[in-house]
Amino acid sequence: MTSRQLGMVVVALAIAVWAVPLQLVPLWADTVITDVPVYQEAADRILDGQVPYRDFVLEYPPAAAAVFALPALPPVGYGEAFSVLMLLALVATVLGVMATARALGLSRGREAAAGIAIAFSPLLLGNLVETRFDLVAAALVAWMLWAAAAGRLRLAWGLLAGAALVKLFPLALVPALVIYHRRRAGWRSTFRGAAGGAAVLALGVVPFVVASPSGAWEVVQYHLDRPTQIESTASAYLLSLHALAGIPIGVENSFGSQGLPSEAASLIALLTTAVALAVVVAALSVYWSALRGTRPPGDARLMVAASAATIVALMAGGKVLSPQFMIWLLPVGFLIAGRFAWLAAGGTIVALLLTQAYFPASYWELVALEPRPIWLLVLRNAVLIGLVAAYWPRPSVASRPEGRVLWWLARERPPQTDSAVVARYLTD
Numbered sequence: 001m002t003s004r005q006l007g008m009v010v011v012a013l014a015i016a017v018w019a020v021p022l023q024l025v026p027l028w029a030d031t032v033i034t035d036v037p038v039y040q041e042a043a044d045r046i047l048d049g050q051v052p053y054r055d056f057v058l059e060y061p062p063a064a065a066a067v068f069a070l071p072a073l074p075p076v077g078y079g080e081a082f083s084v085l086m087l088l089a090l091v092a093t094v095l096g097v098m099a100t101a102r103a104l105g106l107s108r109g110r111e112a113a114a115g116i117a118i119a120f121s122p123l124l125l126g127n128l129v130e131t132r133f134d135l136v137a138a139a140l141v142a143w144m145l146w147a148a149a150a151g152r153l154r155l156a157w158g159l160l161a162g163a164a165l166v167k168l169f170p171l172a173l174v175p176a177l178v179i180y181h182r183r184r185a186g187w188r189s190t191f192r193g194a195a196g197g198a199a200v201l202a203l204g205v206v207p208f209v210v211a212s213p214s215g216a217w218e219v220v221q222y223h224l225d226r227p228t229q230i231e232s233t234a235s236a237y238l239l240s241l242h243a244l245a246g247i248p249i250g251v252e253n254s255f256g257s258q259g260l261p262s263e264a265a266s267l268i269a270l271l272t273t274a275v276a277l278a279v280v281v282a283a284l285s286v287y288w289s290a291l292r293g294t295r296p297p298g299d300a301r302l303m304v305a306a307s308a309a310t311i312v313a314l315m316a317g318g319k320v321l322s323p324q325f326m327i328w329l330l331p332v333g334f335l336i337a338g339r340f341a342w343l344a345a346g347g348t349i350v351a352l353l354l355t356q357a358y359f360p361a362s363y364w365e366l367v368a369l370e371p372r373p374i375w376l377l378v379l380r381n382a383v384l385i386g387l388v389a390a391y392w393p394r395p396s397v398a399s400r401p402e403g404r405v406l407w408w409l410a411r412e413r414p415p416q417t418d419s420a421v422v423a424r425y426l427t428d
Contacts, residue, residue, distance in 0.1 A: 006112055007098055011091050014119035018087045022122045022130060032360040034131035036079050038256070043072035054212035059222050059256075062204045063165035067133050082130075089135035093330055094118045096142030100335055103149035104304065105297040105401050110341075114334035117349065124352040125326055126360065132324035137167035142331035144170070144177075145307065149300035153181050153189065157197035165204040169328055172314055173307050175284050180303040183291045227252060227259035227266070229320040230367065231359075233381045234269035235260050239366075239374045251367055257322065258367050269319035276317020279388060283309040287393040298398030301337040308332035308344075308391035316384040323359040326352055329387075336390065338397035344390040347383055354380035 001009075022028045045056050046069045052058040058065060071081035094115050101111035122129045129135060140163035147156035160177060163170035174194075181190040209216040228234050230251060238260060241247045252261040259265075287306040291299055311332060315325050333348030358366055358373040358380075366373035 003098075003102060003108075003111070006108070007095055007115070010094055010098065010112065010115035010119050013116065014090055014094050015087065017119055017122055018083075018090065018130075022127060028123060028127050031127055031131060033128075033363060035133075036082055036131050039068040039082065039133065040072070040078045043068045043078065047072055051208070051211055053208050053215035053219065057215075057218060057222070059219060061165045061168060062208055063162065064133065064167070067136050067166060082133075086130050086133070086135050089139045090118070090122070090129065092139035093135060093142045096139060096146055097331060097335060100142065100146040100149055100304070100331075103146055103297060104301050104335060104337065106335070106337065107402060110402065113345070117334050117345065118330050121327075121330055121352065124349060124356065125323075126356040128324050128360070129327060132327070134167060134324045134327040135330075137163050137170060138327050138330050140166065141170055141173070141328075144173075145304055145331060145335075148177060148180060148303060149297060151184065151296075153185060153193050154196055156181075157193040158200055161197040161200035161204075164201060169311065169314070169325075172280075172310050175280075176287065176303055176306040176310060179284065179288055179291065179306070180299065183294075183299055184296075222255065226255045226320065227261045228269040229322065230258045230260060231323065231377060231381075232269060232272070232319050232321040233316050233385070234265055234272050234319060236374075236378045236381045237268060238262075238265055239369070240378050242369060243371045243374045249369065251369070257320075266319075272317040273319060274317075276313045279313045279317070280310050283313065283388075283393060290393055290395045290398060294398045301397050301401065302393045304332060304335050305337070305391055305393035305397045308336060309388055309393060312384055312387045312391055316381060316388065321381070323355050326355050332391070333387075336397070337401045338394060339400060340390050340392075341402060344387065347387045347390050351380060351383045351387065354383060 042052070042056070042058060042065065046052065046065055050056055052062065052065045067085070071078050071085050074081045097118055098111050098115040101114050106114075117124075140159050144156050144159035144163060147153070147159055156177060160170055160173060174197075178190055178194065181193055205216075230239075238247070238249055242249045249260060250262065251258050254261075283306055287302055290302055294302065308329075311328055315321055315328065329348050329351065334345050336344035354376060358376040362370075362373040362376070366377060
């Protein structure tokens, strides 16, 4: 089977998963918590001629407004059109990850496994993939990684900027791409590529800043003022103390979510964020060192691992960890090479499943501080912390494309004696 045929099969699988179980099976089809009405309200305002940030508050980057407005154009229900748009984003993510797997020199089996895992991600994570817009950013990141691995570095910078205009998290990948670009093409080319990406960002952001400087700053202030979200690692620590020892905790409904407004939560969130930033710096340092003497596509495999470690570290340490953030793992979680490749992929699947185990069905029980969802959340966040180690850009990522599923398969085997030589000495 050719790569094109394999891609068509996996895309068909993704469409089948989206069209049947996600829409018809109550476990996935019942929408308990959705952000689609928020997106539709923003779309209605935009189509009425209102300008985001100037005429109404929008907590997301400018390109998100275009994502919200697009499903309002067809003469069908907004929810149905939005679902189709997210399906297209899922298909783009599948194809981008499979293309990246080929560019990384991974086997056809790894390519197929990565594509199939993403095709099944709606069942692993639940219908939040259909009711949030994060798949658009995931698709752009997937193709950004492909462009970088394939040596199309200017395109990679443009796609990274486009992804950041949809969701802010791709900005965290700038250092990894800078290091990789410098290794491939030198500093001068890196500056040109980064400048091109910055220009794309400016084209998307500056007009809105000029239209309403105060409105644009209000978006920044919104995220600075937001309390520690209930699903973050800092909150999970306090929630576990509440479940174990009955320590009193207050939950606040604000900023479109639920959070812990206490000073203790803010302090712990500050500490976890500082630790996360230190871990990212350490990962980038290891990545820089491991690139020395590494040849393509080993350097690209290290770049993907460094990007993955950066994303998951900031997720685990940030003060906000909404369940849709798990979608950010799809472009990277199934592409890790080296000895821990299968641990990384398996851990990614476990993190997705644990998220679905409490969200959305048991989310309000979590808000009510019930023990079961608290421990599911604690376990999920522990898995995310473990994924930092599984994704780590260690030297074996560059030298060994494939991992081992079972430990005994990795043992050294004695060299096989040539049967012709044995036969000769036995007959002499």
